[in-house]
Amino acid sequence: MTLPSGKLLLAAALLLSTALAQTAPPAPDRPSAQSAPAVRPAAHVPFTVHLGKRGKSTTRDRPADTKPVPWDLSTHGAKALYLTFDDGPHPIYTPKVLSILAKHHAKATFFVLGREVAAHPELLDVERAAGHHIGNHTWDHPMLTHLTDARIRQEISTGVKSRCFRPPYRDTNKKVEAIAASYHFQQILWDVDTNDWKKPGEAAIERAILRGAHPGAIILMHDGGGNRSETIAALDRALTKLAAQGYSFRSLPC
Template sequence: MQPTQVRDKVVYLTFDDGPDPIWTPKILALLAQHHAQATFFVLGRNAQAYPEIIEQQRLAGHMLANHSWSHPDLTQLNQASVIQELNSTQALLGATSSNCFRPPYGKHNQQTTASADQLGLRMVLWDVDSADWKQPGTEEIVARIRSQVRDGAVVLLHDGGGSRQQTIEALEILLPELAAQGYRFVAACS
């Protein structure tokens, strides 16, 4: 009798609102330490301000995706403005970025979807919300992810938009724990 082979389980870690000069490099180092890949949904204005971090993300093999230029509620904009928000970021990221986008706040409507379709972008949301942007405490972030994670889960985290110390502390706990449970961390949109 041969030992049972454990099939790898996959988790898609995604980070919104970066890059940030303080938090993104720390998250990149932690991901590298645990051989984890992720998708970074970047804001165009932040990518323009920190091109060296964008390059670090690319060189580390992470996927870069579009989170708009300035983080507006796209459902409140006219179609031309939605297209400008998405197209400006996509142009800045260039050909090596993915064709995925995530609308700010996860808010979208028919016009948002049509605008993305026109630009050849595919919307990617999430099914595990860490709520780390609320800074509820490391333990709460860990508990939220533990209770919702499953094979194929898309986990929403943030590397920009304020202090991400709790996010980093949660990842320090979760990355080895989930890896020990057989999970691999891969980039969405690859």
């Protein structure tokens, strides 16, 4: 993508702040809503999608089986965690999340909304330049199972190009997954829902991250859709403690 000179300067400035910044102070507010089950990679083996936490089926209309995916995460080590951030990019909170990740030498995956990328394309460039990966979270964050097939296709196809797709609200079924697959997306959910969109307080978000952490876990947080000040503060503290336990923080192969 070729950016106008003003946006190019903004992207360069954001990238520099991401690489050099330590923690950034929290900032103001705006709400969101989302919750979901897990689809997680196993450590030391090729990436296998499990339906729901501990392999139990939680995606509706889908049998409790596993489906191999040609992604090998075995080189990431036994204590790799997969940090994911939904609903961005946001001009206030995404740069602050990027600063925290840079401070801890952490990589993450950002499941972005097409409408937010259209509004802030320079932030997508900054995320990619910093070595993070990007996933499709639809264009406008609808409940997909409530839509016609044509609208589902429109929501998914107008989101960003990626190998990974995450349905808003975990609202998915066989049809949604099949439509996503027709665009060469692998549906990715998560193991640990921090419920940060509820703004339960920094300590509660930090506890959710620490208690849910286990090798290969996908952790859900948000950098968009609301005030993410609590998420940013909790993320910094949690990554400090998890790194001391020997965890590394990797992007999903999206």
